[in-house]
Amino acid sequence: MTEVTGPIRTERLVLRPFTLDDAADTLAFESREDVVRYVPYGVRDAEENARQVARRAEQTSLRERDDALVLAVDLDGTVIGYVLLILRDAEHRLGEIGWILHPDHTGRGYATEAARALLRIAFEEADLHRVFARCDARNTASPPVMTRLGMRREAVFVEAVPFKGEWTTELRYAILAREWRAAAEGPAVRAD
Ligand SMILES: CC(C)(COP(=O)(O)OP(=O)(O)OC[C@H]1O[C@@H](n2cnc3c(N)ncnc32)[C@H](O)[C@@H]1OP(=O)(O)O)[C@@H](O)C(=O)NCCC(=O)NCCS
Structure with missing residues (x-):
């Protein structure tokens, strides 16, 4: 099982x-139409948001299929x-990653x-073999994040998903x- 109980510090976050x-x-941010346009839920009011925050507060570990690790x-x-990191298949060590930010x-x-x-947790702590991310083709903000993370574009499923x-x-x-580890190690340094 992979569990996050305390804070993880990055350079700025x-x-x-x-x-x-x-x-x-x-x-x-969850009450904004421009934020939730391409995520699988609609704008949230205060009551629904509070319910979801309470749910997320419990989503701190990966144990079985479709468990989500959600970090503020x-x-x-x-x-x-x-x-968030979702364990999509425990046997095949497959995960899915996603992100949302306030537009400010x-x-x-x-x-x-x-x-x-989160990818570091996925590969170094959860020992996943593969992590994927997906997005609506109209969401131009998300693919550059995937590319910056070193992810490879693998598929375009045309009109495949009924969404909103x-x-x-x-x-x-x-x-x-192995791609994550190779990138983390950086290019080989020549001795001469
Ligand atoms: C998708 C989303 C998270 C992308 O946010 P983002 O801030 O563009 O992504 P990044 O954190 O990678 O930031 C990259 C931008 O910061 C800039 N930047 C500035 N300083 C930087 C730094 N130190 N390191 C990296 N990038 C930096 C980059 O140049 C880039 O700018 P650009 O978009 O003008 O090219 C955001 O648009 C969002 O929350 N959208 C709504 C929710 C959503 O659709 N989620 C995804 C569902 S699939």
Whole structure:
């Protein structure tokens, strides 16, 4: 089992489990149509948001299929988004990763920084073999994050997914544990 109980520090952020106190910060972005346009739920009101924050506060471990590890992205004490890792197949050690940021905090590399820390957990702690990410083909903000993480574009499923009342085209990206390790080690240094 993989579990996150305490904060994980990155260069500029803290990733940590949600607490009930995070509802107001979270509502600030989950209530926005532009934020949830390409995620699998609609805008949230205060009541639904509080329920989901309470649920996320318990999503701190990966044990069996479809368990989600959800971490708040905390910038100087404010939750500006979250990242999540879902165990899609325990036997095949397959995970799925995703991210959401408040638009006030995009364009600074925070999603990539947070997702990179989550990929480290995926490969080094959860011992996954492969992690994929997917997005609506119209979501132009997400593929660059995947590319920055070293993920490879593997598939375009044309009008394959019924999503918010229409058939949508889905892009899939993935990275393997050995690719992650090779990138983490960096290019070989010549001795001469
Ligand atoms: C998808 C989403 C997380 C992308 O956020 P983002 O801030 O663009 O992504 P990153 O954290 O990788 O930031 C990259 C940007 O920061 C810039 N940047 C600035 N400083 C940087 C740094 N130190 N490191 C990396 N990038 C940096 C990059 O140049 C890039 O800017 P650009 O978009 O103008 O090219 C965000 O748009 C979002 O939450 N969307 C709504 C929810 C959603 O759709 N989620 C995904 C569902 S599939």
